[in-house]
Amino acid sequence: MDFERLFRADLEKLKEDGNYRVFADLERRAGSFPKAHHHVDGTDTQDVTVWCSNDYLGMGQSAIVTAAMHEAIDKCGAGAGGTRNISGTNHYHVLLERELADLHGKEAALLFTSGYVSNWATLGTLLGRIPDVMVFSDEMNHASMIEGIRHSRARKVIWKHNDLDDLRAKLAAADPDAPKIVAFESVYSMDGDIAPIEAICDIADEFGAMTYLDEVHAVGMYGPRGGGVAEREGIMDRLTIIEGTLGKAFGVMGGYITGSTALIDWIRSFSSGFIFTTALPPTLAAGALASIRHLKKSEMERRRHKDNVAKVRLGLTRAGIPWLDNPSHIVPVMVRDAKKCKWISDILMDQHGVYVQPINYPTVARGAERLRITPTPLHTDADIAHLVASLSSLWSQCALARHVA
Numbered sequence: 001m002d003f004e005r006l007f008r009a010d011l012e013k014l015k016e017d018g019n020y021r022v023f024a025d026l027e028r029r030a031g032s033f034p035k036a037h038h039h040v041d042g043t044d045t046q047d048v049t050v051w052c053s054n055d056y057l058g059m060g061q062s063a064i065v066t067a068a069m070h071e072a073i074d075k076c077g078a079g080a081g082g083t084r085n086i087s088g089t090n091h092y093h094v095l096l097e098r099e100l101a102d103l104h105g106k107e108a109a110l111l112f113t114s115g116y117v118s119n120w121a122t123l124g125t126l127l128g129r130i131p132d133v134m135v136f137s138d139e140m141n142h143a144s145m146i147e148g149i150r151h152s153r154a155r156k157v158i159w160k161h162n163d164l165d166d167l168r169a170k171l172a173a174a175d176p177d178a179p180k181i182v183a184f185e186s187v188y189s190m191d192g193d194i195a196p197i198e199a200i201c202d203i204a205d206e207f208g209a210m211t212y213l214d215e216v217h218a219v220g221m222y223g224p225r226g227g228g229v230a231e232r233e234g235i236m237d238r239l240t241i242i243e244g245t246l247g248k249a250f251g252v253m254g255g256y257i258t259g260s261t262a263l264i265d266w267i268r269s270f271s272s273g274f275i276f277t278t279a280l281p282p283t284l285a286a287g288a289l290a291s292i293r294h295l296k297k298s299e300m301e302r303r304r305h306k307d308n309v310a311k312v313r314l315g316l317t318r319a320g321i322p323w324l325d326n327p328s329h330i331v332p333v334m335v336r337d338a339k340k341c342k343w344i345s346d347i348l349m350d351q352h353g354v355y356v357q358p359i360n361y362p363t364v365a366r367g368a369e370r371l372r373i374t375p376t377p378l379h380t381d382a383d384i385a386h387l388v389a390s391l392s393s394l395w396s397q398c399a400l401a402r403h404v405a
């Protein structure tokens with residue numbers, strides 16, 4: 001087998017389709033978010049404004065967060081020094097798990113090294129260990145849930161995205177004696193739509209199903225204390241498990257689940273993806289703790305963020321640039337062509353100092369290629385005007401359809 005040839009042929013195919021991923025070599029500079037240096041060809045640097053970060057509120061550069069991390073590294077050093085079971089549990093982990101349980105109104109919480117791992121490991125363990133269990137998974141669920149489900153080899157049923165009738169029909173058609181888990185997200189990151197959480201819980205209850213909610217794109221962002229969409233709607237107690245990340249709005253890194261004492265203790269005790277890996281560095285736990293505590297009390301970041309999202313949408317509408325309407329903070333600008341999407345993104349970066357990564361297949365369906373714009377509270381009015389003007393000029397060059405405002 002000529003492995004090298006196989007690798008090169010696969011990569012060639014990706015490039016032909018316009019789906020080859022090129023990473024922007026960025027140097028984020030603390031205190032000047034969302035500005036960054038872009039390293040070009042290993043020699044030059046260019047100043048760019050980042051418009052596609054998941055550090056939605058700029059907490060990754062908040063002095064409150066970095067001060068807590070400095071303090072923790074001076075106190076505890078660099079790494080955790082082991083798995084949670086073998087010398088790696090640091091007091092910061094314990095404090096953070098308490099904080100997370102409180103954030104979601106649950107008895108307990110469990111940290112993982114990322115949101116991806118928390119979904120993969122938790123669903124994998126639940127579905128792998130509960131006899132005869134079945135999972136009902138929204139068709140737009142994130143790769144981390146899909147992989148956890150696949151790994152478990154449990155029976156799975158995919159229901160149509162946010163479609164309550166389809167969910168009910170599929171639950172009703174299933175073996176009534178099988179234990180059931182309904183897995184879904186609150187804010188879906190590519191279209192920015194939001195699940196009807198309460199109605200899904202009502203249906204799950206009818207069939208005695210457990211509910212698993214990924215609030216990755218909502219924690220820190222929605223609800224009076226940043227507990228997510230379920231907090232905003234006052235229904236956190238309706239979810240069996242709420243999962244989140246420390247890497248997006250909280251600005252640091254790590255993932256977690258929250259739930260009952262017994263459930264968390266059970267995952268802690270049986271989940272390979274939790275047990276056999278080095279614990280998060282104390283610095284990350286300390287930074288996340290500071291970030292969560294701050295966003296529990298402070299509305300300022302969320303309010304400014306909302307204002308900026310509205311300003312970006314208004315600007316795009318006035319320029320006739322089509323964006324996908326949704327009830328969240330994500331502004332998908334639809335290009336619907338992989339090559340044009342990549343081209344626009346390249347020119348935005350090279351000629352306008354605007355960084356928006358193109359989103360192509362397989363992250364979204366073919367024909368749904370887009371620029372996924374994520375305004376932050378730290379973008380200025382001038383940044384917004386520049387983004388809209390740059391997009392508008394490229395829209396003409398690319399002969400893309402405009403919407404009449």
Ligand SMILES: *Cc1c(COP(=O)(O)O)cnc(C)c1O
Pocket residue numbers: 114115116117119142144185189214216217245246247254255
């Ligand atoms: C990003 C993401 C994750 C993974 O979280 P990380 O902390 O980045 O690993 C999980 N679920 C959804 C919906 C995501 O978008």
